[in-house]
Amino acid sequence: MANSSPSRPIYIPNQISDPNYIRIFDTTLRDGEQAPGAALNGKQKLDIAKSLAKLGVDIIEAGFPSSSKDDFEAVRIIAKEVGNLIDENGYVPVICGMARCTRADIDMAWEALKWAKRPRVLTFIATSEIHMKYKLRKTKEQVLQIVREMVSYAKSLGFVDIEFGAEDAARSEMEFLCQVFSESLKGGATTLCVADTVGNLLPTEFEEFIAAVKANTPGIDNAVISAHCHNDLGQASSSAITGAIAGARQLEVTINGVGERAGNASLEEDGVLKHRSTYEILSPEDIGLARSSEPAFVLGKLSGRNGLKSRLSKLGYELDNELDDIFQRFKAAAAKNKYLSDDDIKALVSNENFQPQVCWSLGDVQVTCGISGLSTATVKLIGVDGTEHVASSVGKGFIDASYKAIDLIVKLPVTLVECSTNSVSKGTEAIASTKVVVQEEKIHKSTQTSNNGLNAPCTFSETSEGTDIIASSILAYLSALNKVMSSSGIP
Template sequence: MATTTAIRVGCINAILSPSTKTSEHKPVVSHPSSFAVKPWLSSSSLHRSSLTRPFSSCSTSPSPPSGVARCSISRRPDYVPNYIPDPSYVRIFDTTLRDGEQSPGATMTSTEKLAVAHKLARLGVDIIEAGFPASSPDDLEAVRAIAIDVGNNPTEDGHVPVICGLARCNKKDIDLAWEAVRLAKKPRVHTFIATSDIHLHYKLRKSREEVVRIAREMVAYARSLGCQDIEFSPEDAGRSDREFLYQVLEEVIEAGATTVNIPDTVGYTVPSEFGQLIADIKSKTRGIENVVISTHCQNDLGLATANTLAGACAGARQLEVTVNGIGERAGNASLEEVVMAICCRTQAMGGMYTGINARHISMTSKMVAEYTGLQVQPHKAIVGANAFAHESGIHQDGMLKFKGTYEIMSPEDVGLSRSNESGIVLGKLSGRHALKSKLTELGYDVSGKELDDVFKRFKEIAEKKK
């Protein structure tokens, strides 16, 4: 952990003379035993804002200078399975309840999955992949419950997400997936088969011709059940032969797929490669204009978010993510990172936007962490405990003068509040400005030579404690 110093109130009293305390008010200490701790980031009271109303910018300034971002939300386009009316709109496909639950030890109960699904709907995700119905009877029932409940009841702003079930390319899986989601207002079946030579040879033990036939027939079979919204994924697309990949995609599009998802299943590609892969698929696949291109990036090299954004810049308009980035092995592209990158860098991303209400990010993150038992590391972008904390004296001085000096978004943008306005954490690297600010907050009036003495004693204590 970072060397954050927790200074006891008794220690502060020991280095201050009684006269330094102002008579106007008493010290305000949130915890009786501590003076300076990491700022307590807590979920603020969340207003159910409409998607047609912009929420607060990523900056705390009404007129942010260059380098300080601003976010807004526009109206969500009408949902058409194979087409997005606004080319700047990016669908957010959340797979926390399916791929996220594949994290070792992250199993959730049916009741917990339903609660998370409700939270995801309020967050504003477009598609919820609720599970893998063929994997167990419990998962089948969990997906069905989500489809019936979350998939039919509008949120406060009228949003009803698509409810999706995963299926391998076989009739049994597809039957179960369709049975689980069919009662949703907007049901989707997501079917997949591997296309890389390494998977064909060692796992499937099938020829390319067999894979093409199976993919085409199973997409057509899903359509024959009455499902009008079908996603197809060529597993391990990142390591698949390009010409073969185009061929498979053309066949499933002709068979009735509405979304083609491009998984970098083992997190093998780098952003330039993955972006080029999406661009090549968009330009070289017959019929691609009739479907939505999606990305699904794993984090084995720590590049899942970067690859996802590269895919979006190359033309993908559905991005598959998980809350807190949880998932198989090293995890998936993180919902909060992808969404806030698009939100805060809209112009750099070509004007893209999502339907996510970012003020629900923190609450959703906390719920997923609690239910899965997978705690968020302190330095995690957006939702980590240190994401809006500042200990360095230089940074603290800048934050006290203008928060945009060291923050490109505010914690309130993602539904957080902190105990002090500038996120100051006192430690051995802190400066006089931050210490004086905290002392004033506690009701002490210290300046000049006395502040120098207090600062010296503070440093002595800070260097010995964590």
């Protein structure tokens, strides 16, 4: 197993001198981050990568460079810093990045990873009949040609350590899978990843599957077999072990088993939108339950344009020219949040169509709160004409009291959809971030249509940060109200 002891064999990409040694490939920073709510910023990724290196992990999959600018930068920094950390025994971890079998993805991976002493690209494509038919919409011959060209292209850029991954390998036709693996080896692949993408095989079946791949793939003796197992049926760890028994000498894992079940691809961009069975091995109907009209997937920083477009369509927005701008705003917002709700996405659409004017600004606020008594708030707002307005109210907490006092002044027909406050730093002077989402009531715009052409109320969101949680909460709410007033044309 991975460790930092002198017994670790000298690293050679396509072979392991010790037949009992198993490489550990950690994909916490890529597959793990695809778990809902598991988004990480660049500093967190770098810290985790450094910890993984201290643990003696052989290969650290740092991310998916082409998925976003932030992910590219995180992979580049990890490649530069962690990819050049040499331990007391002279070992430096391999830094890997994922890439689809496209030139653009592989180019991005090389630009991010070339700084590491041992860069590796993991380029992948689906090989099961169901994925090729419904997701890729390609024939076997086309997939084979793509593998030939893209693995060779990765080698031509300078990658000497190339992992080729067969997505949904466990549901692929064995003869074809072995043919694909063989072509990748001819192109320069040094590791072959057998992915049980939907976790549908029992451990004994996965052991037999690995054995069959090993026995029927020409040239496989000059490569390392990797097992990438998912936990849909609670068998991931057991299957990985049986895969090692059958000859796999690299196991792909995440810390605490975190990760999206469709580990080798983005769930909402690749299969489920086109055909549920590409990733869904059991349907709600199979066990007597009803399903919603659409797959309920979470949108986050690794989500793609198709996923966003599908969610917008579900919410009633049919956008063409505006989609590029909204997608860029979506990626920026997702980089700051773990995931985006439907209300967040509605707000993206509403916010895209105008620049709000400052109708009301905060003059002052005083609050009183305690355990036994009601909270009270007195708020002074300054109007656009410079006049001051003061109102007081009581509430169930200082935020409730403050918002009610603001409502007495502004008198705007809105519904508070969400108000959440989080600490973004530590200590008694921690910075508080408040997010507010409001929805206008259809009073002032009853004869109008919303910006997307639908007669529906618009939703607006705003955030504010500061060391004063009271001021942060009030400023976020006030900014959201200003957006509503600007959109509605209210003076």
